[in-house]
Amino acid sequence: MGERRCALVRVLVLQAAWAVSGGQVRYSVPEEAKAGTVLGRLAQDLGLEAGEAEARRLRLVAQGRRASVEVSGASGALVLSSRLDREELCGKSAPCALRLEVLVERPLRVFHVELEVTDINDNAPVFPAARKNLSIAELTTLPGTRFPLEGASDADIGVNAQLTYTLSPSECFSLDLEKIEEDVESLFLVLRKPLDRETIPVHRLVLMASDGGRPSLTGTMELEISVLDVNDNVPQFNQSVYKVQLPENAERGALVIRLIATDLDEGSNSDISYSLQILSPQDRRDVFGIDRNSGEIRLKGDLDFEDVSLYHLQVDATDKGTPPLSGHCKVVLEVLDVNDNAPEVWVTSLSVPVPEDASLGTVVALLSVSDRDSGANGRVRCWVWPASPFGLEATFAGSYSLVLREALDRERVSEYEVEVRAEDGGAPSLRASRGLRVPVSDVNDNAPAFAQAVYTVLARENNAAGAELARLWARDPDEAGNGRVSYSVWEGGAAAVSASGAAGGGWRPASSYVSVDAESGRVWALQPLDYEELQVLQFEVRAVDAGEPPLCGNATVQLFVLDENDNAPALLPAGSAAEAGGVAGEAAELGAVAAAGAVSGSGTLWAWAAWGAPAGQVVAKIRAVDADSGYNAWLRYELWEPRGKGPFRVGLYSGEVSTARALDEADGPRQRLLIVVRDHGEPARSTTATLSVSLVEAAEAALAAGSSSSLSSLSSLSLSRAAGAGAELGPGAASAATNVWLVVAICAVSSLFLLAVVLYGASRWAPRAAVLSGPGPTTLVCASEVGSWSYSQRHSRSLCVADGAGKSDLMVFSPNFPPPPPPGPAAKDTQPEPSALLDTVSFITLPASHHVPPFLSLLTRPVGCLYFLPGSAPTAFTPVVA
Incomplete structure (x- = not known):
C-alpha cells in the first residue's frame, strides 16, 4: 500500500x-x-x-x-x-x-x-465465475488431456494487466497457458495422470490469477472436478479459432456463423449440444445467441462499432455421454463500421450581441465538430448558411471560429439566425446543423429625421395659454437611448407689431410665444396669440437623440395666426392728423388710435345743414376703424334712429351722412341721429355714434361749406367736432355760438391749408427713394366694397379708411420677412430696423375721384403701383398704371 x-x-x-x-x-x-x-x-x-x-x-x-x-x-x-x-x-x-x-x-x-x-494497478484480476465445475471420466481420459478454463480479466492495461496463473498443488493436474495470437491466450487444465474415481471422486483446486503490478493483485476461482466414468471422447471442432466480420448495422436475427463439432462416440455419447459464452466484453452477454442443436450463432442485440469493435466468444460442444464430454473453440467477431453517426456540432463560446460597427474578422463564436465514425465516415467538412455576413475559419482539428466577413447594419437587420452545417464523407453522407442566434447591438449612427422639412401651422388668435398648436415627430431608427428623441425650440422669432402698424416691441424670440414638449414633440402656446401683434412666427424645432455623441435634426415651423373678430369698430377722434388731408396723416391716425384709443362709445357729434338743402347733399361723415383684418375689419354703417322716412340717410360702406330729401322747417331746428357701425365678423361687433345735425339758415350753411371746400378730403364730421362737441346749445344761444365756432374753424382751416402746402413742397423736393422703399417687389391686392377679399400669404395690415362716397381699399404686400437675428448669443441684443419693419408692408387708400392727387403719384411712381379706381358699379374697377 x-x-x-x-x-x-x-x-x-x-x-x-x-x-x-x-x-x-x-x-x-x-x-x-x-x-x-x-x-x-x-x-x-x-x-x-x-x-x-x-x-x-x-x-x-x-x-x-x-x-x-x-x-x-x-x-x-x-x-x-x-x-x-x-x-x-x-x-x-x-x-x-x-x-x-x-x-x-x-x-x-x-x-x-x-x-x-x-494507469495504476487498482484493479484485481476477476474470473467470470467464482466456481467452475468440471467432469472428467476416469481411465478413458488420458494423461495430457487439456481442459479449457475461462481466464481472468483485468481492467488495467499494460503491465498491470499482464496475468500469470497458478494452481494449487495437485498430483493430477497442472496449468498450461497457450498464446494463440498476440492478444489472445487460452488457459488449459492439463491432466497429468489418469484419474481414479474410487480413490478421489472429486478434486477441488484453487486457480489464482496475479497481475504484473507493483504490488501485484490477485483473483481466484475454485475448480470442482468430478471424476466420471465411461464416455472417453471429447467433441472436436475443425478449428480452434474462427474469425468473423459483421457490419454494425446488421439486423437482429442475422446469422453470424454456423459451428459444427464431431464426437467419435456413438449413441447418446455423440449427441452434441452447443453453448455460448462471451469472453469480452463481459457486459454484453445478450448480444449473441446460439442454437443448442445446430450450432448457429445469431445476432440478438444491436452492434455499435463506436461502442465495441471486437467480440471474443467461446463455444462449448458437449456430448450426452455419461459423463458428458465437451469440446471448445473461440470465435473472434470484428464489427465493421458503417456511416450511422451524423456529425455533432457544439458551440463552445458565443460572444453576443455583436456591435453593428464591429470590424471585419471579429470572432463571434467558437465551435467544435466531431463524428464518432472512423475513416472517411468520420471526416467532416463545415460551412455557414447563409453565407453572409459570417464565415468559418478552421483553428484546430475539429475546432472552428465563426468570424465576421461583412459590415453590419442593425437598422437593416437587427438579428441573424445563423446555421452551422456539417457533413461527413460517408456514402451516403450524413449531415448535422447547429443554429445560432446572433443579435446586433445598436450604435448611434442615425440622426433624428422629421417627415417634413417645413411644417405649416394655422392657429387662431386669442387661444388659451398652454393650448396645443401642433405635434411634431422625428423618426430615429436607432434603439434605446440612441433612438430616444427630445425636442426643443432652436431658433426663430418675429417682429412684435403694435396695433398702429409700427414695430413696437422689436425682435422677440420664438421661445417667448411657443414651447415644445421635450418628450412628445407637442408644440403649445406660452401665451395667447394676438393677430394684431403677430401674424407669422417662423422658428426651428431641433430633435436630439440620447446617443453618445448625440445626433440631431431640424425642422422649420411656420406658424400663421388667423384673425378672430375680437376688436369692435372704433370711431376716429375729432381733430386727428387725418383731418389735415393726406395719406401720411391717415397713417399717423391709426397710431394715434392705437396709442390713445378711438372713440368707442356713443359720444355726441355735431354737424350743420341748411334748410332747403337738396336730396343727396353730404352733411357729415362717420369715420371708424377696426383693428382686425379682412371681413372682420370690413365696416358698414346703418342709421338706427330715427327709423322710417327721416330726412337723412347713411352710406352703407362710406359712412357719409347725406340728405334723403329736401330739408324744410317742418324738420325742426335739430336732428339727432343714432348711427351703428358694424363689422362683418362672426359674430359681428359694433359701436354707435350719436350725430346732432343743426338746421341753420342758408347763409350760415354757405359759410360752413365755404370753409370746408378747401379740404375736400376731410369729413364734415371732423369740421363739426372742431367747431364744438359737447352738450347741445339752447335755441337762444345757437346763433352766437355758431359765429364763434365759424371763426375758429376758418383759422384752423387756413392753418391746415398752409401746412398742406408746406408738406407738398417738401415731398416734391424729397428724394424718391426715401418716400417709399421696400426690401423686395411689391404685390398689390384690392378689395371691393362688396367684400371680394384676397389674402396675402405673408404679412398684411390696414392703415386707414379713406374719405369719399365710393372707394376701394388698395393693399400693398411685400413678400419679404424681416430678417431674423443670427443664431448665437449676439441674437438676443439684435433688433431689426424700424424702417425695415415698416417697409415690409405698405397700404395706400385712394379717394373716389378719377383724378389722382399729385402727391400720391409721387409716392407710388418709384415702385410702379397700380391704382384701382371705382366705376359706376361697386364691383367695377378701372386699373391705372402709374
Whole structure:
C-alpha cells in the first residue's frame, strides 16, 4: 500500500512544452490522484505573464467528464478537481488522453491541452465465475488431456494487466497457458495422470490469477472436478479459432456463423449440444445467441462499432455421454463500421450581441465538430448558411471560429439566425446543423429625421395659454437611448407689431410665444396669440437623440395666426392728423388710435345743414376703424334712429351722412341721429355714434361749406367736432355760438391749408427713394366694397379708411420677412430696423375721384403701383398704371 500511495502522489510525467505539430500543451497524471493535485503551470506554459491569467479570464471549456479538471484563477495552474478513473474514461484503450480547450480573452484565443491519464494497478484480476465445475471420466481420459478454463480479466492495461496463473498443488493436474495470437491466450487444465474415481471422486483446486503490478493483485476461482466414468471422447471442432466480420448495422436475427463439432462416440455419447459464452466484453452477454442443436450463432442485440469493435466468444460442444464430454473453440467477431453517426456540432463560446460597427474578422463564436465514425465516415467538412455576413475559419482539428466577413447594419437587420452545417464523407453522407442566434447591438449612427422639412401651422388668435398648436415627430431608427428623441425650440422669432402698424416691441424670440414638449414633440402656446401683434412666427424645432455623441435634426415651423373678430369698430377722434388731408396723416391716425384709443362709445357729434338743402347733399361723415383684418375689419354703417322716412340717410360702406330729401322747417331746428357701425365678423361687433345735425339758415350753411371746400378730403364730421362737441346749445344761444365756432374753424382751416402746402413742397423736393422703399417687389391686392377679399400669404395690415362716397381699399404686400437675428448669443441684443419693419408692408387708400392727387403719384411712381379706381358699379374697377 505504501508503494501505491507513492505512485498516487508522484506525478509520473509532467510535460509543459509546446508540441511542434499543433501547438498544444501536454500533461500527465496517474489515475486515482487526489483532488487538488497540481497538474502543471498552465498560464506560464501558455506564455502568460504573472497575474495575466486572472485578468484575461483563463478558463477551460468544460465538456462532459472534463469537469474533473479546473484552472486556478489566481495562479493559472491546472488543478485536479475530482478523482480520475482511467478505466471509466478510456476502458482498455491506451494511451488514455483527454483533450481540453482553454480560452483566454482580450483578445479571444483558444488553446488545446492534452492530459494523459496513466494507469495504476487498482484493479484485481476477476474470473467470470467464482466456481467452475468440471467432469472428467476416469481411465478413458488420458494423461495430457487439456481442459479449457475461462481466464481472468483485468481492467488495467499494460503491465498491470499482464496475468500469470497458478494452481494449487495437485498430483493430477497442472496449468498450461497457450498464446494463440498476440492478444489472445487460452488457459488449459492439463491432466497429468489418469484419474481414479474410487480413490478421489472429486478434486477441488484453487486457480489464482496475479497481475504484473507493483504490488501485484490477485483473483481466484475454485475448480470442482468430478471424476466420471465411461464416455472417453471429447467433441472436436475443425478449428480452434474462427474469425468473423459483421457490419454494425446488421439486423437482429442475422446469422453470424454456423459451428459444427464431431464426437467419435456413438449413441447418446455423440449427441452434441452447443453453448455460448462471451469472453469480452463481459457486459454484453445478450448480444449473441446460439442454437443448442445446430450450432448457429445469431445476432440478438444491436452492434455499435463506436461502442465495441471486437467480440471474443467461446463455444462449448458437449456430448450426452455419461459423463458428458465437451469440446471448445473461440470465435473472434470484428464489427465493421458503417456511416450511422451524423456529425455533432457544439458551440463552445458565443460572444453576443455583436456591435453593428464591429470590424471585419471579429470572432463571434467558437465551435467544435466531431463524428464518432472512423475513416472517411468520420471526416467532416463545415460551412455557414447563409453565407453572409459570417464565415468559418478552421483553428484546430475539429475546432472552428465563426468570424465576421461583412459590415453590419442593425437598422437593416437587427438579428441573424445563423446555421452551422456539417457533413461527413460517408456514402451516403450524413449531415448535422447547429443554429445560432446572433443579435446586433445598436450604435448611434442615425440622426433624428422629421417627415417634413417645413411644417405649416394655422392657429387662431386669442387661444388659451398652454393650448396645443401642433405635434411634431422625428423618426430615429436607432434603439434605446440612441433612438430616444427630445425636442426643443432652436431658433426663430418675429417682429412684435403694435396695433398702429409700427414695430413696437422689436425682435422677440420664438421661445417667448411657443414651447415644445421635450418628450412628445407637442408644440403649445406660452401665451395667447394676438393677430394684431403677430401674424407669422417662423422658428426651428431641433430633435436630439440620447446617443453618445448625440445626433440631431431640424425642422422649420411656420406658424400663421388667423384673425378672430375680437376688436369692435372704433370711431376716429375729432381733430386727428387725418383731418389735415393726406395719406401720411391717415397713417399717423391709426397710431394715434392705437396709442390713445378711438372713440368707442356713443359720444355726441355735431354737424350743420341748411334748410332747403337738396336730396343727396353730404352733411357729415362717420369715420371708424377696426383693428382686425379682412371681413372682420370690413365696416358698414346703418342709421338706427330715427327709423322710417327721416330726412337723412347713411352710406352703407362710406359712412357719409347725406340728405334723403329736401330739408324744410317742418324738420325742426335739430336732428339727432343714432348711427351703428358694424363689422362683418362672426359674430359681428359694433359701436354707435350719436350725430346732432343743426338746421341753420342758408347763409350760415354757405359759410360752413365755404370753409370746408378747401379740404375736400376731410369729413364734415371732423369740421363739426372742431367747431364744438359737447352738450347741445339752447335755441337762444345757437346763433352766437355758431359765429364763434365759424371763426375758429376758418383759422384752423387756413392753418391746415398752409401746412398742406408746406408738406407738398417738401415731398416734391424729397428724394424718391426715401418716400417709399421696400426690401423686395411689391404685390398689390384690392378689395371691393362688396367684400371680394384676397389674402396675402405673408404679412398684411390696414392703415386707414379713406374719405369719399365710393372707394376701394388698395393693399400693398411685400413678400419679404424681416430678417431674423443670427443664431448665437449676439441674437438676443439684435433688433431689426424700424424702417425695415415698416417697409415690409405698405397700404395706400385712394379717394373716389378719377383724378389722382399729385402727391400720391409721387409716392407710388418709384415702385410702379397700380391704382384701382371705382366705376359706376361697386364691383367695377378701372386699373391705372402709374
